[in-house]
Amino acid sequence: MSETTEATPTAHVIIIGGGAAGTSCALFLSRAGMTSTIFDHDRTILKRAELHNFPGLVPTLGVDWLAQLRASLAEVKGSTQIQERVTSLFLEGDTVGVESATQRLTADYIVIATGQLNADFTQTVGIELTDPVQPFVTANIVVDRWGATNVDRIFACGVVAGFPSQAVICAGSGANVAVGIASRVHGQFWVDHDEAPKPDQT
Numbered sequence: 001m002s003e004t005t006e007a008t009p010t011a012h013v014i015i016i017g018g019g020a021a022g023t024s025c026a027l028f029l030s031r032a033g034m035t036s037t038i039f040d041h042d043r044t045i046l047k048r049a050e051l052h053n054f055p056g057l058v059p060t061l062g063v064d065w066l067a068q069l070r071a072s073l074a075e076v077k078g079s080t081q082i083q084e085r086v087t088s089l090f091l092e093g094d095t096v097g098v099e100s101a102t103q104r105l106t107a108d109y110i111v112i113a114t115g116q117l118n119a120d121f122t123q124t125v126g127i128e129l130t131d132p133v134q135p136f137v138t139a140n141i142v143v144d145r146w147g148a149t150n151v152d153r154i155f156a157c158g159v160v161a162g163f164p165s166q167a168v169i170c171a172g173s174g175a176n177v178a179v180g181i182a183s184r185v186h187g188q189f190w191v192d193h194d195e196a197p198k199p200d201q202t
């Protein structure tokens, strides 16, 4: 049994980056009745991680955890993946868009979840960057409590948004952005809870 708010209004979201933050964001968006397109070029740093500090998980390879997360996303449906690097962003009327080598797509919202890699492609729409807070990171995007950037309808999460580089924290930041977008789309605070079965009363 679910305790969620009504899932009628919808929106399409382009997520740039299919690692810990971007995939978690997509999962929560799908559960809120929204659709997403994930652009990813397979450079997640989870490939180098063995997770001993993900609360409640036995030590697990980063890639195995990500495979399980992607399987959960596939079950909920509503998200597709394009294996390409996004090269620029653009604004078009009420929509926001991305370009890659073969694609030019628009959406209601964009979520940037590109990890520690170069964020220069965000400069085509003037996203505000700041010096990175942790080692190995090129730049951080300035965000508010919901992951909103200085450009309307464009959000960021995970390492690129300055969150500490641990899978559980980056996954949480992606989920948080999704809850913020869902709340905006639905016009009320989005609650995503599944209830445990009631104890047998007989």
Ligand SMILES: Cc1cc2nc3c(=O)[nH]c(=O)nc-3n(C[C@H](O)[C@H](O)[C@H](O)COP(=O)(O)OP(=O)(O)OC[C@H]3O[C@@H](n4cnc5c(N)ncnc54)[C@H](O)[C@@H]3O)c2cc1C
Pocket: 016, 017, 018, 019, 020, 021, 022, 039, 040, 041, 042, 043, 044, 045, 046, 047, 048, 049, 050, 051, 052, 053, 054, 062, 084, 085, 086, 087, 113, 114, 115, 116, 117, 121, 157, 158, 159, 160, 164, 165, 166, 167, 168, 170, 171
């Ligand atoms: C050696 C090592 C060990 C680690 N050990 C641990 C650990 O023990 N515990 C722990 O919690 N964390 C660990 N981590 C960190 C953990 O992997 C990261 O915190 C987490 O993956 C960050 O999530 P993210 O979504 O921000 O970035 P990522 O998971 O790196 O995902 C970013 C994704 O964006 C994609 N991308 C980037 N730019 C573009 C673009 N322009 N277009 C399309 N796609 C793009 C990349 O291909 C990538 O798939 C470790 C990391 C390393 C390197």
